[in-house]
């Protein structure tokens with residue numbers, strides 16, 4: 600196992616009807632900026648519950664944070680936060696709103712150009728405190744220090760991490776999921792599955808706790824995918840909310856090598872074609888696993904045995920990739936570019952040019968996914 604330092608300060612408020620508890624978690628004298636997206640929170644009752652909980656606070660709101668949040672939109676919220684002298688951000692939404700709110704929290708205490716944060720010209724060491732009410736289980740942004748932000752003007756999607764933007768608390772109330780379209784539920788399931796894979800499907804380092812916990816999460820998510828038609832059931836929703844949170848709140852990734860190449864390449868697909876984040880991952884990951892099979896064979900075999908219960912045959916690694924791909928297909932996720940009607944043969948080369956431009960030239964747990972290998976992966980995903 601590798602050395603690690605583990606820190607996760609986010610308080611989790613878990614279960615139905617826990618939104619009112621935010622009044623005990625946000626300091627009383629705070630001026631709060633409530634941030635949200637397209638307005639589903641007004642249909643599922645979350646907005647009214649937030650309003651009730653904040654009745655004794657001065658609060659303002661900023662809506663319209665889009666999926667794959669744009670810095671162009673978020674900078675308007677930063678201006679509101681500065682003008683109103685906001686001192687607490689309450690993000691109500693999925694990964695996009697929570698990520699966007701982390702950027703707002705950090706940029707509100709920075710006088711330069713906010714995009715500097717994504718380009719690492721400004722290293723975030725302070726931010727306004729923020730809390731999150733999760734409405735879409737997928738990214739675990741509600742209890743991690745990372746945000747992924749896009750810039751429309753340059754078709755760029757970049758991430759930053761800082762312990763200053765860990766949410767102070769995260770409310771995981773499954774009743775927020777009632778308005779989620781099936782497409783978003785499916786996206787959340789596979790996003791969580793692939794987050795877990797990014798921290799597990801590398802090479803063995805004898806980390807029994809992390810491997811065992813990853814396998815539990817992967818089996819849980821597989822179980823939920825296989826029972827997708829039960830997604831209105833409270834227990835199904837609770838299990839997804841907790842599995843998605845645990846998949847990327849830091850614990851399973853400590854002391855082990857991590858990959859993240861699927862994500863880095865996937866971000867370029869979102870930036871170039873506007874494909875949903877999770878759907879970029881299901882296109883890239885099977886091709887990446889096939890291209891990198893010799894590096895990943897031991898963990899693929901382990902996953903085949905312990906998650907898919909496959910017999911130990913000489914081709915178990917290949918069979919595991921086939922099983923992963925079949926799982927995604929079973930809930931209608933794309934696994935090839937053609938599933939998203941992208942057929943231009945120049946696509947891999949264009950995406951590789953974008954990867955190079957963003958310095959994504961040594962990806963994967965061994966840093967050996969060069970632009971040439973990325974092109975091979977993307978070409979495999981065209982077939």
Ligand SMILES: NC(=O)c1ccc[n+]([C@@H]2O[C@H](COP(=O)([O-])OP(=O)(O)OC[C@H]3O[C@@H](n4cnc5c(N)ncnc54)[C@H](O)[C@@H]3O)[C@@H](O)[C@H]2O)c1
Nearest residue numbers: 636639666667693694695734735737738740745747778779
């Ligand atoms: N911070 C991280 O660690 C991390 C990890 C992975 C991905 N991401 C980023 O997170 C973003 C994706 O976030 P996401 O998958 O949570 O989706 P999302 O937040 O983009 O939401 C997807 C859609 O679902 C809608 N929605 C959300 N909750 C709803 C509800 N309860 N009812 C109805 N509609 C609802 C949103 O308005 C949006 O239209 C991407 O930008 C991705 O790059 C961040």
